[in-house]
Amino acid sequence: MYPVWEGVILHSAFIVALVAVAHVLFSHVTVAATWFNWWVERKALAEGKPYLYDYLKASALRLLMFAYTLGAMFGVGIWFSVTASNPRGISTLIHNFVFYWAAEWFWFIIDVFGIAVYYYTFGRVNPKTHARIGLILALAATGTLAIIVGILGFKLSPGHWLQTGHSLDGFYNPTFWPMLFARFALMFALTALYALLVASSLPKNHPARAEVVPLAGKVGLVGLAVGVALVLFWYVPSLPEHARTLLGLPQVVQKVFYIKMALGVAAVALTLLLALLAPQLAVQRGVVYLAFLLAFLGLFGAERTREAIRKPDIILGYMASNQIIQVDFAPRGVKAEVSRLNQEGVLKSLPFAVAPGAKVAGPAGARDPVEAGRTLVVLQCSSCHTVSKNTALLGGMRNLAAMFHRRGMTEAPQIRAYLETIGGFPYMHPVVGTAEERDYMAQYLERLVKEFFPQASAGR
Amino acid sequence: MTPEALLAMRDPLGAPVHPLIAQILLVVTYVLHIFFVTTAIGSLIAGLYGLNRKEENWQRLAKVTIRLSVQATGLGITMGIAPLLFVQVIYDPAWYTATTLMGLWTTLFIPAVALGYLFLYILYLRGNLAGVGYVALALLLLAGFTMHSLAGAGLYPSRWVEWYAPGGIPDTTGVRFFGYNLPRFTALLFGQAALSLGVMLLLFAWYFRRREDVPQGFLAFIQGQAQGALRLGALLFGAFGLAWAFTQGRELGLALPVALVALVVAGLFYLHAPRAKAEGALNTLALYLGVLLLVGLLREGMRMTALGRMGYSPLAYPFVWEWGSLLFFVATGLAAVPVTVYLAQVLYASGRSKEGGDPSPGVERFGDLGVRLLVGWVVFYLGLGLFVVVRNLGV
Ligand code: HEM
Numbered sequence: 001m002y003p004v005w006e007g008v009i010l011h012s013a014f015i016v017a018l019v020a021v022a023h024v025l026f027s028h029v030t031v032a033a034t035w036f037n038w039w040v041e042r043k044a045l046a047e048g049k050p051y052l053y054d055y056l057k058a059s060a061l062r063l064l065m066f067a068y069t070l071g072a073m074f075g076v077g078i079w080f081s082v083t084a085s086n087p088r089g090i091s092t093l094i095h096n097f098v099f100y101w102a103a104e105w106f107w108f109i110i111d112v113f114g115i116a117v118y119y120y121t122f123g124r125v126n127p128k129t130h131a132r133i134g135l136i137l138a139l140a141a142t143g144t145l146a147i148i149v150g151i152l153g154f155k156l157s158p159g160h161w162l163q164t165g166h167s168l169d170g171f172y173n174p175t176f177w178p179m180l181f182a183r184f185a186l187m188f189a190l191t192a193l194y195a196l197l198v199a200s201s202l203p204k205n206h207p208a209r210a211e212v213v214p215l216a217g218k219v220g221l222v223g224l225a226v227g228v229a230l231v232l233f234w235y236v237p238s239l240p241e242h243a244r245t246l247l248g249l250p251q252v253v254q255k256v257f258y259i260k261m262a263l264g265v266a267a268v269a270l271t272l273l274l275a276l277l278a279p280q281l282a283v284q285r286g287v288v289y290l291a292f293l294l295a296f297l298g299l300f301g302a303e304r305t306r307e308a309i310r311k312p313d314i315i316l317g318y319m320a321s322n323q324i325i326q327v328d329f330a331p332r333g334v335k336a337e338v339s340r341l342n343q344e345g346v347l348k349s350l351p352f353a354v355a356p357g358a359k360v361a362g363p364a365g366a367r368d369p370v371e372a373g374r375t376l377v378v379l380q381c382s383s384c385h386t387v388s389k390n391t392a393l394l395g396g397m398r399n400l401a402a403m404f405h406r407r408g409m410t411e412a413p414q415i416r417a418y419l420e421t422i423g424g425f426p427y428m429h430p431v432v433g434t435a436e437e438r439d440y441m442a443q444y445l446e447r448l449v450k451e452f453f454p455q456a457s458a459g460r
Numbered sequence: 461m462t463p464e465a466l467l468a469m470r471d472p473l474g475a476p477v478h479p480l481i482a483q484i485l486l487v488v489t490y491v492l493h494i495f496f497v498t499t500a501i502g503s504l505i506a507g508l509y510g511l512n513r514k515e516e517n518w519q520r521l522a523k524v525t526i527r528l529s530v531q532a533t534g535l536g537i538t539m540g541i542a543p544l545l546f547v548q549v550i551y552d553p554a555w556y557t558a559t560t561l562m563g564l565w566t567t568l569f570i571p572a573v574a575l576g577y578l579f580l581y582i583l584y585l586r587g588n589l590a591g592v593g594y595v596a597l598a599l600l601l602l603a604g605f606t607m608h609s610l611a612g613a614g615l616y617p618s619r620w621v622e623w624y625a626p627g628g629i630p631d632t633t634g635v636r637f638f639g640y641n642l643p644r645f646t647a648l649l650f651g652q653a654a655l656s657l658g659v660m661l662l663l664f665a666w667y668f669r670r671r672e673d674v675p676q677g678f679l680a681f682i683q684g685q686a687q688g689a690l691r692l693g694a695l696l697f698g699a700f701g702l703a704w705a706f707t708q709g710r711e712l713g714l715a716l717p718v719a720l721v722a723l724v725v726a727g728l729f730y731l732h733a734p735r736a737k738a739e740g741a742l743n744t745l746a747l748y749l750g751v752l753l754l755v756g757l758l759r760e761g762m763r764m765t766a767l768g769r770m771g772y773s774p775l776a777y778p779f780v781w782e783w784g785s786l787l788f789f790v791a792t793g794l795a796a797v798p799v800t801v802y803l804a805q806v807l808y809a810s811g812r813s814k815e816g817g818d819p820s821p822g823v824e825r826f827g828d829l830g831v832r833l834l835v836g837w838v839v840f841y842l843g844l845g846l847f848v849v850v851r852n853l854g855v
Pocket residue numbers: 076490493494497500501533536537538539540541542543544545547573600601603604605607608609610611612644645648649759
């Protein structure tokens with residue numbers, strides 16, 4: 001177990017989510033755009049429409065500048081933010097999949113190097129060679145998506161891996177196929193929006209506009225329809241039962257998530273329809289940006305939902321969100337950590353579970369119970385909850401103080417009793433630690449409630 | 461932190477290959493990473509300096525180096541991903557302790573890199589917005605310093621708990637830097653940046669020596685600046701390398717090896733600088749890559765020594781041979797490496813004259829093969845998946 005980084009001002013998990021969604025938006029645009037551009041370039045060649053190259057150049061430059069600098073980078077950014085907020089979770093992924101990521105790294109190199117070669121060789125090599133580079137870009141970009149899908153899906157549905165420990169079983173997991181095809185389809189909808197944006201940068205009467213805009217409308221709508229259908233009729237049914245249960249629990253997936261998703265889909269669909277029916281309207285910058293914004297919201301809802309229905313685990317059925325290994329994992333001789341922590345105590349067992357006097361043997365009198373409680377709460381609860389004023393901007397994330405206050409639990413004994421029951425919720429694990437340690441936790445939580453709600457103690 | 465506790469922090473899954481393989485990959489890919497990022501920093505500084513000078517040659521040089529900086533940054537970042545993977549495989553206790561202790565900086569790292577890169581692009585496209593360039597430089601240096609601190613903090617397990625919880629009270633905000641050593645940072649970043657710049661300028665002069673539209677006078681100027689950069693790099697690396705030896709080096713009982721490496725690198729390049737010519741650029745490059753590898757090995761040796769004192773050896777990391785993942789990796793490499801080579805060949809050919817240039821028919825055939833390899837990879841990927849599905853049906 002490592003030191004805990006709670007976040008500053010914003011909760012660490014919220015920061016991860018922001019970075020992740022920004023990345024998903026950019027990266028999906030990029031992958032599909034490589035296919036879209038390949039198609040347009042072939043059209044330009046086959047139908048003798050050199051003016052389409054103006055579109056391609058404009059698209060490639062923006063891809064080079066934004067999609068790769070911001071988009072691809074933020075993929076690595078997710079990684080950095082999770083190594084800070086959930087190191088043992090990412091460690092599990094690394095120790096399983098390091099060579100899949102290393103394989104993906106080959107594709108990154110082609111992506112980053114290739115888009116530059118693609119852009120700088122416009123008109124400097126023969127058109128056939130240039131189109132081939134476009135195809136290489138498309139295939140390599142698809143390679144990155146193809147690999148990350150396996151690793152992402154693993155967290156929610158590790159499947160046979162739990163029995164065999166083979167990375168291949170974890171990679172080609174139960175949600176792998178539907179997620180692969182659904183993402184592949186959906187990204188064309190995002191790319192279509194991007195194509196509108198690029199088209200809007202061309203002069204008003206540029207002939208490429210008339211070709212690209214309706215094409216984007218068609219491709220995008222098909223992608224959107226196929227993608228949404230795949231999610232609803234294939235992805236959701238193939239989720240583990242636990243996850244499907246949580247989908248229906250408003251405490252886990254609030255209604256607004258669904259609203260956001262619906263809004264995102266509707267906005268994108270409308271904009272793409274517009275591209276088909278009234279192309280001039282669809283290339284209004286304002287319209288496209290608004291559609292992007294709502295698509296961002298929708299994605300935020302969708303990705304957050306995917307993360308939420310895995311609760312209380314970071315790797316479903318193996319490791320909890322608070323990084324404690326819950327089960328024995330026979331293939332590698334890993335032992336569950338819960339019972340040891342309950343018997344020996346968290347403060348004794350974990351190197352960074354420190355508090356003033358905590359390592360001193362003997363009667364509890366040597367310890368500061370509230371500070372010890374803080375350490376324990378931070379370790380066990382902070383991956384999903386705001387547990388201090390550090391991360392309480394706009395109330396924080398599932399703020400424990402607010403939750404206890406709402407339930408009218410402002411004193412340590414009530415909180416202590418409640419702690420024993422939380423394992424009953426499908427989205428939480430039981431608290432770990434010795435009885436004494438649970439007392440400490442309750443004492444800290446009492447202080448926390450009173451920090452956030454000073455009137456709560458005064459009123460009693 | 462006791463030795464037992466440190467060992468217990470290793471991931472219970474173990475590594476998926478013999479740790480030596482991960483360690484070799486770590487050092488080799490680190491060398492590629494540092495080569496490109498130091499090129500990026502060196503050429504950006506040279507570019508910003510050139511923008512300030514009135515002379516035509518300097519203005520031209522600024523254009524060249526700023527463009528170089530953009531491309532080197534992109535590649536440097538990409539190359540950084542590989543050591544990032546492997547360091548987590550065999551040094552997870554040290555790496556994750558560092559990333560959580562400096563949580564805020566770890567998280568801000570990529571936004572800093574991404575923004576720096578974006579600003580760099582703007583500088584490149586606009587040509588003369590030096591202000592934007594300085595912001596880009598500051599952001600990239602912040603990123604480099606963060607990396608440096610993450611690597612450095614991992615060397616001091618005995619201080620981790622005190623860093624995390626001064627006086628026993630954990631600080632969970634991750635807003636402080638730990639483990640940095642400014643001489644090391646200066647030698648590894650600025651010293652090597654000057655050397656990388658020198659090497660790249662020589663390569664530039666070598667590549668364009670046959671192009672009629674590039675004036676010979678300019679190429680001679682470039683070669684002169686390359687020699688200057690190499691000399692400057694030798695001095696910086698020597699001076700700050702010695703300072704590194706007597707600070708961090710001494711702390712870890714490694715003053716002598718660090719000092720020796722610093723002197724060897726400095727001496728080699730100081731003597732080589734006046735003789736470095738465009739025609740011999742490839743030799744200089746080879747020499748430099750050797751030197752970077754030497755420094756990379758020194759860093760690695762330092763880490764092994766520091767953690768070894770706590771009973772931690774990366775080579776004793778528990779492991780299994782995870783054949784599935786190796787198969788996946790090797791198959792992908794077989795498809796991707798030829799394609800990367802092909803792209804480089806196209807770029808090389810397209811720069812041969814002012815108007816561009818086509819690759820030879822042989823290269824074109826190679827390109828077709830590349831596309832087939834990629835399609836073959838997709839088939840492999842889907843086929844492997846189907847195989848796994850079918851095999852699991854019976855279970
Ligand atoms: C352009 C911005 C960057 C700069 C200036 C930079 C600079 C550096 C420097 C100076 C070091 C050596 C530190 C030391 O040993 O004291 C280093 C190491 C490293 N960098 Fe970067 N870096 C940059 C971006 C990146 C990125 C984006 C990644 C990851 C994707 C990365 C990953 C690494 C890794 C993994 C190491 C080695 C860690 C180790 O062996 O302990 N770097 N970098």
